[in-house]
Amino acid sequence: MDQPNEVLQRIDPKDLTACDSCDLLMKVPIVGTGEVGRCPRCGSVVSDPKFDSVDRTFLLALSGLLFYVPAVFLPLLTLDVIGWKESGSIFEGFIALYAEGYLSAAIAVLLTAVVLPLVKHGLLLFLSVCLKLGFYPRQFEFILRLHHHLREWGMDEVYLIGLLVTLIKVYGMASVTYETGFFAFVGMVICTVGLSLTFDAGHFWSRVEAHRKETP
């Protein structure tokens, strides 16, 4: 019978993946669409193939970018408190915080609500266009890793919840008119959530690795 270290020696280290939760090195189990492969030690999901990931990622990232400009630069809401009207966009919120001297809050809004949604949708659009065209630039793997590290930092869903809580609080105190930016923002959040359900990083990695093996 094989000793465990002899078995390990026969496995190419390139075929091993570390579990995100417990760092166990394993060969990722091959499962079909709609099934999940789990880590044998801690049970975390290590393989979760998505149906038609490249095309769906492409369409959602493109739609997210189209929603991005009105969502960030057009007014979200107009509040009317006994004749006193106030409206503003996310970008104007950043400018106002900066002008009032709240530098750290201004930088947080700039990064999480202005820069990161653009970067995340842009990276996924770039990766999916590359796969659709069969074009694998040298930066492909770097961009996949960058997206992996940025995935927890998109805050647009959190901002939407904050906005809804604010609306509930001012309900009755002010009349609220929903502006174009609000609907674009909801559209962008729907694309972000959609991308988290359709983007299959494992599939993108296996496509680029297969290509690199064919053309060393």
Ligand SMILES: [Zn+2]
């Ligand atoms: Zn694990």
